[in-house]
Amino acid sequence: MLQDPSAETFSKQLLDIGDGKVAIDETGYVKLPTDFCTIADSQDTLIEQIFPDVHTQYINHEWLAERAILAAKNVDVDNLNLKIQMLLPGNLVSYKSIDTVCDDSEA
Structure with missing residues (x-):
């Protein structure tokens, strides 16, 4: 920017x-x-306007870095992210993590 x-x-x-x-x-x-x-009448239209051909362009990191959808609520962000992920080829995988320290000496 x-x-x-x-x-x-x-x-x-x-x-x-x-x-x-x-x-x-x-x-x-x-x-x-x-x-x-960008004004859109639905989330699907917005995704298509901001991420056209995401199913083939997702491997181009520069292309991805030039795009963003801003949303005021986390629930909207989660929904948009899921819809975009569903457009990508391959299986959807979730990785879980925990942000805690087991021992004070490790902090």
């Missing part, structure tokens, strides 16, 4: 929203500028 004008604009717009500098409409919602983000 360094020296990326669109990233700088997005960052400023996001800060303005967070700082309450953006007008709120009569319904109480913030009206986003048309160039602020």
